[in-house]
């Protein structure tokens with residue numbers, strides 16, 4: 001399903017124009033049509049009917065311009081089926097069928113300048129191929145980057161090791177090198193409570209165990225009662 005230059009009108013795989021309108025988040029199907037004009041008319045009538053807006057004032061007719069008939073011509077993957085409409089700027093829009101079977105509407109000057117050469121599938125394929133081709137080199141670059149980062153920041157690795165060394169083996173008890181004492185903490189409802197610092201590791205562990213009894217046990221019992 002491809003968009004057209006008219007709001008609410010799309011082109012189906014079979015080259016039919018499908019009109020619809022969304023009212024209060026509800027999509028109302030307005031039917032399939034052979035031409036964009038018919039579908040646009042259905043859409044306009046629905047807008048008048050459902051949205052109750054005043055009809056727009058007469059716009060000046062599109063400026064007539066001379067253009068070459070591009071019907072049957074091929075531009076990249078696009079084959080021009082027929083003239084779809086003349087835009088307000090006098091620019092002709094052509095209904096095209098892409099090699100991938102999608103229909104699309106393309107301004108004449110975009111075809112002639114070779115700016116548009118597919119329904120959009122060409123660009124999608126290119127970016128996919130690019131990603132595939134570069135995946136391995138990208139992964140390599142990431143690995144290199146990580147290695148480089150660790151070489152330039154040796155303290156990152158040191159820090160990790162230090163943390164591990166400070167562990168007491170008991171949750172909430174750590175050795176603080178600065179004060180050369182064992183520090184006990186406990187987290188209750190997301191908040192950390194300081195339980196003191198101790199020369200003796202056993203005292204810090206004791207403080208932690210007592211705090212667990214005090215703070216965590218009632219919480220566990222509360223949960224059991226639920």
Ligand SMILES: [Zn+2]
Nearest residue numbers: 098100119121
């Ligand atoms: Zn295509």
